[in-house]
Amino acid sequence: MLKKWLGLFFIVFGVVAVSLGSYAQVKIHMSSYLVQVDKKTGKETLVTSNTAYPGAVIQYVIDATNTTDKAIQGLVLVGPIPAPTKLLPAWYQAILNFLAGKAEAPAFCVLIKQGAAAQTVPMTGHKLPEFSIDGGKTYSRPPVSYVVNGKTKQATPDMFTHIRWTIDTLGPGEKVEISYRVVVP
Amino acid sequence: MRWGRGILLIASFMLLIGVTVLAAGTPAGTQIVNQATATYVDQNGVSQTTASNEVITEVSQVCGLTIVPNGTETSPGQLQEAAPGSTVYFSYTLTNTGNGQDTYKLELVNSSSDDFDPDSGAVYLDANGNGLVDPGEPQLTTGFGAYGSASPTVAADGQIKLIVAYHIPATVTDGQITKVNLVGQSQACTSHPVDDDNWNQTTVTEDANVTATKSATPMSVSPGDTITYTISGSNTGNKAAKSVVVTYDGSSHTGILITDVIPAHTSLAAASWSGAPASGFALFSTDNGSTWSATAPGDLITVTNIAWFIPDPHSGDTTKEDTLDPGQGYSFTFQVSVATDAPAGIIPNTATVNWADSTGTDKTTDTNEADVAVNGSYSVFVGPHGNPEASGPTDQNDDYTDAGTQAAGSWVSFTNTVENAGNVADTLNITMQSYPTDWQVLLYKSDGITPLADTNGDGIPDVGQLKSGTTADFVVKVFIPYGTAADSDGSTTVHDTVVRVTSAGNATKYNETIDRVTDIVAAGxxxxxxxxxxxxxxxxxxxxxxxxxxxxxxxxxxxxxxxxxxxxxxxxxxxxxxxxxxxxxxxxxxxxxxxxxxxxxxxxxxxxxxxxxxxxxxxxxxxxxxxxxxxxxxxxxxxxxxxxxxxxxxxxxxxxxxxxxxxxxxxxxxxxxxxxxxxxxxxxxxxxxxxxxxxxxxxxxxxxRVTVNAVAGVSLNPDRSGTGSPGGTVVYEHTLCNTGNQDDVFDLSYTSDWGWTYTFTDTSGNTIQTVSVAAGSCVELNVTAFIPSDAAVDQLDVATITATGEAHGATDTAQDVTRVVQGLLKLEKSVSPTGDQAPGTVLTYTTSYKNLGNAAITNVVIYDAVPAYTTYASGSAGGTVPAGQLLYSYSTDGGITWSAWSTSSPAASGITNLRWGLDLNSDGSIDGSDALASGASGTVSFKVRINN
Incomplete structure (x- = not known):
């Protein structure tokens, strides 16, 4: 009876966060901030807000904590770009600029490790996030291209549907934090 | 009747502005729902997926408006001519460019640098969009220089039609101008944005002046419906309007021509055109108005433009003659059919009248823009991956995706595809109509790991908003419970999960598909x-x-x-x-x-x-x-x-x-x-x-099967040795064990080197020849050696004792070795006090010794042990000797090692054993020269305390 009731619950709300009979060994949490820029100084501040105007930039922060006493391998964090928002073009462009050797590694492109081995790790090379343009089925490293009618084209930031980060090892009790930005059309 | 129609049109007006395509930013109130997921390999090597909390951001309202046509004071956007004493009407379209509902206040401003001021002015809501102020259409503003009352609510991207009307004083003269600006102000936001560059201009004329307005009915249509356009007007001037030169069917003619474009997504309806005055007739163009013909083409779909031609009295020549007298009206009506695939949205249309004034100068008058809204038509399909319009055995609701044979205790993943087959963007809700009892069904986005969320706030998960004609995938995962029974009958019994997609725009529009498991492999x-x-x-x-x-x-x-x-x-x-x-x-x-x-x-x-x-x-x-x-x-x-x-x-x-x-x-x-x-x-x-x-x-x-072997086995242990005097006996204890897995009776026998006599007795002292021992059991038995009285001293008799199983033949032997000795030392041990004693009591053990032999014996050492649960009283060992002295030695390890001989009573801690040596010659050692004479005796003693 309980099982049936649960099934009904999932169908009505479409929410799933259960792997049968096991507890989550990695606790994942998401928060969002509005990125506000002082027009005079150019200084950014992150403001907690549950509302946004069209044109606003939202920074999503995902943190994941290993709640076990053993290292977790191959942790993959997936951040969707929720409808109707688009990935902030400047965010993607900064990565492209870095890859083209025109700029330093973007300051936002870091993995913040907390806990015993607290550190801020620049996410370069194979640690750069990967991007999906097909609803999360496949991911590519930037610069992302796709093939249409036999021709290869560069993907534009508005095409991205998901971003993912792969963290090789997350030690016991360690917490990682990554972030990305979207714009409200 | 006119009133009733006006109210009806106002009622349908909200419909018109409700049908919009998102263009002005994300709608206010939209919820941006985001949820991260993590996958990882856990300690057991199993891939796990976990999802974060949902983060929801709601989009706030921004306000904005545009009013067209635009025009500056120096370059007004609309120009009209009018006779003194007449009223002029200018049509405007106000569009809500914000992202939420809004209302607007309007103001008329008269230029301070023109020739004259209108003597009255007003702004009306043109609810039916026909360019005319009809009874029942509300007046929003009166006069100049002040905002009036708020407009009806306009949805984001919606628009309303406005008519600016003002009266030309009768006193003005030919050529004088006046300029009027329409200013609109948003009300929903505190910033109150305005649009204030919408100047028009009226020039006073005392010549002919042909007006033109256009209406469309109905104002909102569905694909396949018919629209009736009516263009009408009159010569409001003081002189007759003349004709212009028009070429049709290859030759020139003169007349007034009212032209119109057949709007996109429509086609001219057959025999639907008529007009007045009755002398007029229709012209048709299939090349966007370059050439005209009085004969309709066979296929009306090819008609790009239609016109009503009002000939002048001598239409065959090229002389412009009076065609429309002052005050005379005209009209032109035709119908178009809206294409069945017309997208939702506005079909705009404007007609133009071509005429000439009394001097023969060609003039044109444009009508207002008559807009018709094509309603959204909602249609949805869901089907197997890549085939949303799939049909099943009966219809498009029982198409199915067959996962074939699946196992109990497993998740089965189906990818389904939905299609928005309507003509308007729509949000497609996904629900489960039915699924097998006790199964679990979960919905995911196309990546298969992000749960399907509700993006439009109706509480039902959906695939998000889809543009007309587009498709999207989603994933249905069903869990077949562990205990599900086996099913191998092919399609006789199937296990269907029925998935329904429902249009959020019109909940009566839905389609279903089936995610099917045909056979089930049960756990086994x-x-x-x-x-x-x-x-x-x-x-x-x-x-x-x-x-x-x-x-x-x-x-x-x-x-x-x-x-x-x-x-x-x-x-x-x-x-x-x-x-x-x-x-x-x-x-x-x-x-x-x-x-x-x-x-x-x-x-x-x-x-x-x-x-x-x-x-x-x-x-x-x-x-x-x-x-x-x-x-x-x-x-x-x-x-x-x-x-x-x-x-x-x-x-x-x-x-x-x-x-x-x-x-x-x-x-x-x-x-x-x-x-x-x-x-x-x-x-x-x-x-x-x-x-x-x-x-x-x-x-x-x-x-x-375990087959246990039959095993015969016996053990007789241990080998023993002892001493005895001639004519005496020595008793040896043995243990006989049946080590086989069968009961047996064991015969006991012996051999003796010297032919001595040995007997066997049980523990009760009964003489036995055989002993019965169960499999795995042991018994105690005694062997008594009888030493012949004439046995020589130091004679050594080795007796081999044999036990042999009667039934199974297992045999084993033990050896008892007896040495004949000359003397015999008798020991008698006593304790004081006797009987049961309380802990703490000190017990004195005394052993008396006496040489009963007929000769002296040497090397006499008397051993004793500290009993269990007692502790040796330090220095309590003592005794007597007939001559010489007593030597003491002790062991703390159960007699394995001993201290050196000493003349003092042992006082060490942890003593477990004691021994006394009879140093009868007082030389400090126990050896063959220490002779205890026949009949000599003495005692040795020690004390212990019963442990608490």
Whole structure:
């Protein structure tokens, strides 16, 4: 009876966060901030807000904590770009600029490790996030291209549907934090 | 009647502004719902997925408006001519460019640098969009220089039509101008944005002036409907309007021409045109107005423009003559059919009247823009992946995706595709209409891991908003409960999950598809011997030993499963059965660690027909690894490669379609059965059982046999030695054990080197010749040696005692060695006080000694031990000697090692044993010169305290 009731619950709300009979060994949490820029100084501040105007930039922060006493391998964090928002073009462009050797590694492109081995790790090379343009089925490293009618084209930031980060090892009790930005059309 | 129609039109006005395409930013109130997911490999090597909280951001309202046509004070956007004393009307369109509902206030501003001021002015809502102020259409502003009342609510991207009307004073003269600006102000936001560049200009004329307005009915249509356009007007001037030169059918004619464009997504309706005055007739163009013909083409779809031609009195010449007298009106009506595939939105249309004033100068008058809204039509489809419009046996609601055979205890993933087949963007809600009892159904986005969310706030998960004509994928995952019964009847019994997609724009529009599991493999196990053998294997073993039965546990369930191992029948009391892992199936236990279950063992369903291939598509690759042995059908194979992404495994041999439907990992176990040592010979059948943990009602057994050997055995121990005087006896204790697994009676016999006599007695002192001992039991027996009285001193008799089983013949011997000695030292030990004593009591043990022999004896050492539960009283050892002195020595380790001889009583701690040496010659050592004379005696003593 309980099982049936649960099934009904999932169908009505479409929410799933259960792997049968096991507890989550990695606790994942998401928060969002509005990125506000002082027009005079150019200084950014992150403001907690549950509302946004069209044109606003939202920074999503995902943190994941290993709640076990053993290292977790191959942790993959997936951040969707929720409808109707688009990935902030400047965010993607900064990565492209870095890859083209025109700029330093973007300051936002870091993995913040907390806990015993607290550190801020620049996410370069194979640690750069990967991007999906097909609803999360496949991911590519930037610069992302796709093939249409036999021709290869560069993907534009508005095409991205998901971003993912792969963290090789997350030690016991360690917490990682990554972030990305979207714009409200 | 006119009033009633006006109210109806206002009521339908909200419909018009409701049909909008998002263009002005994300709508206010939209919820941006985001949820991160993490996948990782846990400590057990199992892939796990977990989702974060949902983060919701609501979009706030921004306000904005545009009013067109635009125009500056120096370059007004609309120009009209009008006679003194007349009223002029200018049509405007106000669009809500914000992202939420808004209302607007309007103001008329008259230029301070023109020739005259209108003597009255107003702004009306042109609810029916016909360019005319109709009865019932509300007046929003009166006069100049002040905002009036708020407009009706306008949805984001919606628009309203406005008419600016003002009256030209009768006193003005030809050529004078006035300029009026329409200013609009948003009300919903505190910033109150305005649009204030909408100047128009009226020039006073005393010549002819042809007005033109256009209406469209109905104002909102569905694809396939018909629109009736009516263009009407009159000559409001003081002089007749003249004709212009028009070429049709290849020759020039003169007349007033009212032209109109057939709007996109419409086509001219047959015989739908008419007009006034009655002398007029229609002209048609199929090339966007370049050429005209008075004859309609056969295919009206080709008509791009239509016109009404009002000929002047001599139309065949090129002389412009009076055609429309002052005050005379005209009208032109035609109908168009809206295409069935017309997108939702506005169909705009403007007509133009071509005429000439009294001087013959060509003039044109444009009508207002008559807008018709094409309503959204909603239509949705859902079907198998890539085929949303699929039809099933009956209709488009019973198309299905067949996952074929699947296993109980597994998730089955279906990708379905939805299509927005309507003409307007729509949000497609996904619901479950039905699914098998007790199954679980979960909805995911197309990535298969992000839960399907509700993006439009109606509480129902959806695939998000889809543009007209586009499709989207989503994933339905169903869990077949572990205990689901097997079904192998093909399509006779099917297990359907019915998925429905419903239009959020029109909940009566829905479509269904079926995600089907045709057959089900129930959890199952095959327990056999290793090598594979379902028969009974017999192991022969001795009692008191263990024997191993290598077993194979084969997962036949098609999903990973763990199996409990047990003995279900036949294990006798005192026997034990223990299971060990044998992961490499070599018949030997991997480790000495017992197991009670084996697994998880991989299991999968073959998801595509096997056609002579070694690479097989499987429903999952969990727990299937290179090197694993798997069973398909009735044959074992070895996995040589696993591709977890493509969900394939490669086995060592090519197989064909008939090989089987399930791949099951073969696990190895060792059942170690231990037989107690007293187990009698014979056969014992033991049934081992493996039980599915996925579905504990599913188990399998294998019965194997232990044959216990008949074993005869006896032990007679220990060998003994002793001394005795001639004519005396010596008693030796022995233990006889039947070490076989059969009861027996043992004959007792002996041989003696010197022909002495030996007798056997039981512990009660009865003389015996045989002794009956049960299998595994022992008995005590005594052997008494009788030393002949004439035996020589130091004679050594070795007696070999033999016990022989009468029935089974087991035999063993022990040796008793007796030395004949000359003397005989008699020891008598006493304790004081006697009887039961309380802890703490000090006991004195006294041993008296006396040489009863007929000669002196030497090397006399008397041993004693501190009894259990007592403690030696330090320095209490003492005694007497007939001559010389006593020497003392002690042991603290039970008599294994001894301290050196000393003349002082031992006072060390932890003393366990004591000995006294009779140093009869006082030389400090105990040796052959210390002679205890025949009949000499003495005592030795020590004290102990009973432990608390």
């Amino acid at each position: 196990v095959d327990l056999s011997n290793n090598p594979y053998n379902e028969g009974t294997v017999t192991n022969t073993t001795d009692p008191g030993t263990c024997t191993n039965f290598p077993l194979l546990v084969i997962n036949t369930g098609g999903a990973p499963d763990t199996f409990a191992l047990a003995v279900s029948a036949g294990l006798p009391t005192n026997w034990t059965a223990t299971f060990y892992a044998d992961s490499n199936l070599d018949g030997a236990a991997d480790t000495a660690t017992p197991i009670t279950s084996i697994g998880p063992l991989g299991g999968a369903v073959l998801t595509s027909d096997v056609s002579s291939s070694a690479t097989l598509s499987v429903s999952n690759t969990n727990y299937l690894a290179v090197g694993d042995t798997v069973r398909i059908g009735s044959t074992n194979y070895t996995i040589t490669a696993v591709d977890t992404g493509a969900k394939t495994i490669t086995i060592n041999t090519t197989i064909t379609a008939s090989a089987g439907t399930v791949v099951g990992e073969v696990g190895g176990a060792i059942a170690e059965v231990c037989v107690p040592s007293n187990q009698g010979p014979g056969d014992t059948d033991i049934t081992f059982q493996a039980t599915s943990k996925n579905d504990p009602s599913k188990s399998d057994t294998i019965t194997d």
